[in-house]
Amino acid sequence: MKIRLVNKGVFTPIEDITTTLLPPEQGFYWIDADVEELLSLQPLFGIHDLAVEDCLTEEEQRPKLEVYESHYFIVINSIRFDDEEIFLRALNMFLGRHYLITVTRQKINELRTIKPILWEQEVDSADRLLYHLVDSVVDNYFLVGDRIEARIESLEEDILMHTKKSHLTEIIGLRSEILWLKKVLGPQRDVIGALNKKELKLFDVQLQKYFGDIHENAVKITETFETYRDLMANLREAYQSSVANRANEIMRVFTALTTIFMPLTFITGIYGMNFDFIPGMHDRYGSIVLLFIMAALGFGMFYVFRKKDWL
Structure with missing residues (x-):
């Protein structure tokens, strides 16, 4: 577990977890924990039992926004593509007035790459950190989308030049991954839309408007992967025609x-x-x-x- 006091993008390590129970004079606390450590945090921050149960029992969570009395529970999925399979990793976030708790099962790149952004933007509130995390996760979908598109083009060229039986297996596998991912993108788009339009007291009113831009990107991503699904269908027809x-x-x-x-x-x-x-x-x-x-x-x-x- 890593506990940090963040003030204008500057990180100060904190050793005693009880220090985070009260708001700091400036800035906010960022607590980065794994799933097992969440149990020790629950009684300190009054995290709801249902939220803890979701983190502990569900390997792949559906994107969601749950509003509780003292905190919000937000789940979005980070994406990774290794040219053969698409992986989604849940980023669980508990937002309070003076803290943000991030809970993950595996390592998520966005948690590591966010630090320079916090420094550059001089972030000093938990809701702004959450905003930048969501923005980074959504932007990464575009990068993965570009790699998938490049893989589709390469596969199409290989099929036209040298058709192999392995191509059909690759087409079916990649198409299944895209269809599975498309089912996740819908709920994630809706969650980001709720962050933009729903009345949420723990978010700054001006900051909340910026979620509208992220929501537009989420819509574009959904449409992009819809196009990829059609491209995979065309690719399968091209394979059959080539054969x-x-x-x-x-x-x-x-x-x-x-x-x-x-x-x-x-x-x-x-x-x-x-x-x-x-x-x-x-x-x-x-x-x-x-x-x-x-x-x-x-x-x-x-x-x-x-x-x-x-x-």
Whole structure:
């Protein structure tokens, strides 16, 4: 657990947790804890039992905003993409008048990268810290979206150039991840919209208006991933078309080869008959002439097929 006094973006470590029970003269307290440490914080800050239960029991929480008498419980999901799978990590936040408690199960990058922003903006209130955290989480969705779009374009190029069976597995997997993520984006967009429009006494009125900009970004992200879903459907159709075209190419080659060997088979069939009087049968160079004719016939048909672009 990390306890800090934040005043105008400057961090001061705090050792005694009981110090945070009363408002500081300036600034606010930021308590960064894991899920297990939340139990020790509950009686000190009067955190509601239902909020604690959600943090302890739900591995993947639905984004939410719950208003209690002395604090707000807000859940948003941070995103990470490793080119194969999308991961969502819940960022649980308890906002009080003079403190912000962040609770996570895994490490979240936004909690580490937020410090320079607090310093630059000279943040001195808990609601402003929460605002910057939500803003950073939402901005990261755009970065992940760019990587997913790049992966879709790369996959499309690979399919058109060299279609493989593994491509279909990758398409299905990535499409499932996008559909699953899209279900989460809706509730998260609504939560951010509530932070903008709902009357919340623990938020500064002027600051609350800035959540409207974050809400617009959340709407754009939802629409973007809707587009990605359509792109994945088009990608699957492109894969199926590519496979069908490849099969047609193979069948065309086989058909052409079969057609080339048909007259050769006809000739060998005739000379394989059990008759004495067949032209060239007893000629000294008959077999050589026949092989030459067959070779010329085969190469001639091959040349015609190539010229007509049948092969």
